Amino acid sequence: MPTNEVIHGLGLDDYKFGFVTDSEPVFRARPGLDADIVRQIAARKNEPEWMLERRLKALAIYESKPMPKWGGDLSELEETLAQTYFYAKPHEQMERSWEDVPENIKLTFERLGIPEAERKILAGVGAQYDSEMVYHSLKEEWEAKGVIFDSIEDGLRNHPELFRRHFGTVIPAADNKFAALNSAVWSGGSFVYIPPGVHLETPLQAYFRVNQERLGQFERTLIIADEGSRAHYIEGCTAPVYSTDSFHSGVIEIVVNPGAYFRYTTIQNWSNNMYNLVTQRALVHEGAHMEWLDGNLGSKLTMKYPSCYLMGEGAHGEILSIAYAGDGQHQDTGGKVIHVAPRTTSSIVSKSISKGTGRASYRGLCKVYDGAARARSNVECDALLINETSRTDTFPYIEIDERSATVGHEATVSKVGDEQLFYLMSRGLDEAEAMALIVRGFIEPIAKELPLEYAVELNRLIDLEMEGSVG
Amino acid sequence: MSWVRVATADEVPSGSLLSVQTDQGNVVLARVDDDIYALEDRCSHQEYPLSDGLIEHDEVECPYHGARFDVRTGRAVQLPAITPVRSFEVEVRDGDVYIRLG
């Protein structure tokens, strides 16, 4: 069927990152999880006592919470987790120069195009390999302006007060089972601070690579964008294809102080054996602006709903979500906006494509508290179905306690229309080209939001695959 | 406004929470040092009972999503809770706990 061929031609089903690197961790905890493993992780990181206490409490919360019954199929996850390595340290220390990163690990990131992108268009790069960052670097000009871009461990070590003031306040361990798990075993991730008024002109990037089989990756990121600052942070992730399932559960906490602008972009392209259960939340203060640009292309199951708590007057939150669910994949994604203060505004735009036996689910929340006068929110969801076996769902929650709020939600589900195809073919395109054009047009509003240079440099991003598909 | 006896002071040992029924809904009792406090037993986030949770220092933590409330005032001090829960005046007389229903 031309339809499938064309979608295939877009490159979405063609996983190019499934290679394995031959590397041995310098330390690996035994598989499975208990308090002893948590203590080992904390000891390896030489953490203060309070953090170990937090970890142990989080472990107890994790163990007490039932496995979620909603969202994706987690029935085999328990079994996977029993076999999972919760901590594998790839290298003795984190390096500031690629020259010092072990050769085979460095080659891996070169294959992924990271150092090249760093040279050309990024303000800073963090590279995580299995459980820890192996490389972290920020261009000097930004360092001189007081920007902090470090591994999360260095954040705790070098900025203990700032760290402790915010860590776990945006997403408490008990928020959900997987936030609790992350809070118990977190390792790697970034600590970012943008000082007042500093405008970062090029993006920061963190790249997450899982290499070990049966590894669980639990990065933790804490970002504080101080008053009037501007920055863009990009996260990418890939993993080898194994016959066993892997697990990734990150927690991203962001504080956007008054008047600041922060954009967080995710291009999630895990291999199809990855459970990806992530909690991302931003606190958005007065007049601040937060954008989540969330691209979910890979994984076996993703459950991820980036959220904005609009705490200060005039705060704005935006979530652009794009999901591609190919054969056997379930993307359970969406976004949450919580309006607490007056004149806060938000928008969620979600686009999904389900192909083969893929299933794309939108799950979202728009909540307006009493007192958030004149809050406005708009949600639009579009789902495109390619095959008879494809599935899609839409589960929005709209809870409005404020009379003067204006809230709208709309969703449509459609199949690629014969009329559209026919029209384009009457204009001289063959069926394959017409289909490609329709699919690209469908995704375009989001794809165009990606920084082009970045896309070009990484050259395997979704956007690029779309561009190169016709003809 | 009326004072209602809801428990004996012994039933609220330090560090534990006790849920009691009143005609204005369930109320959770908590002891901090020698004082007993009373909050509406319904988290302002998703209306789960706070009495399923725990008390740490002077904060009650909802186990369902980690929201925390100041046990003295009912003020929300940790996301995902935004709004306070109702708090009630408490008096201990002759070993019995009375709360004042508004």
Place this chain on the structure above:
Amino acid sequence: MSGGIAVGGGARVAEVGEVAAVGRGGEPSWLRARRDDAWELYEATPFPSTRSEEWRYTDIERLLPLGDLERSAIGPNWSGELPERLRRVLASDGEGAGRVVEMDGRVVSARLDPGVAAAGVALSSLADAACSADPVVRELLGTQAVPASDGKFPALNAALWSDGVFVHVPPGVKVELPIRLSRWVSRPEAPTFTRVLIVAEERSNIAFEDEILSPDFESGTLVSTAVEIFARRGARVRYVSLQRMGRRGCHLANQRTVAERDSSVDTLNVALGGSVDRVDLNARLVGPGASSEMLGLYFGEDGQHFDFNTSQDHMAPHAHSDLLYKGALDGRARGIFRGIIRVHEGAQRTDAYQTNRNLLLSDHAVATSLPNLEIEADDVRCSHGATVGQLDSEAIFYLMSRGLERGQAERLVVRGFLGEVLSRLGPGVVADKVMRTIEAKLVR
């Protein structure tokens, strides 16, 4: 928790059955067995808690403590005059194809237009029909549409129902005017359980209007209704539920419509009175070409709590469903709409829509909307939309610029907002009654 009804429950199920069957020669054994099974299910089913998704926003234990209800689910036979308010309603309803009056869960009269009766249409008390061994009742009562296994309240209703209405329309018979059921509930703090079973055979037409009225109560008083509607091939059924109870009235409705090939089942649920109204409506489109229009309208004030839980199950191809629920919420009222369109595997060419719109008229009203889609077929056209907003200030300013007082202008805008639902229904007694009630609420 459910003390009043749970205490000595087994014995009381028998009691309800026996009392209901007095003068009817006793209940048949199959019905008795159904009641017993339902009671067992009721006892085995946990009470709905806000921890479950479907009851997340309606803490029914808090809103209606069943334990506080009077024990008996069935009261004495109604004697004496009908209440003034009910008489007025009956008088103003005008001409219909039939009229049933139900007092405290027991049918006191069921009258059918002679011409309609001559065409073979059956209209009777449900208890009468069950006791007279009507085979259709035995086949369909609580078996396929609203079985006891549906949940705590369907089980309770199936165990304790005292009466209700049975309508059976033979093949090809088209009844033009509606059959009206007027229910009156007067026993304070008592539970009443009643049912409606409508079976429209092939190519028949029927319209049924189901109104619930009561005085104000001092404390919670329950009416549980189970409504089962079957539209056979090519049949057309229209069902309206109009709840205008007094204060502290609590209505729990379980409705399911089953639409076979090329049939249509259209419903309208109106909630204006009472303190709590929870409607579970499931529209099943089981045959190709079936269609369902589902309308809803609610106007809440004070602390009224309305919760609509709807589902559109597309189980066959080429079926169509279109839902529109609109509500205005004033005072401390709370409106909840949870709706789902489920397109099952193989239901290609489904055309399904769902819209919920809410108007908040006060600073303390709360609207919650959860319009869901679950799609397992690819060749479909489905969409849903939900909005929450306040009165359109531009429209009000415009009307004021044309000389209207602010209050008048606001009332006009609210009327226009809710009027969309009634205009889809078309003119008639229901639309008039609803508009009058809304007007009265607006003036207050």
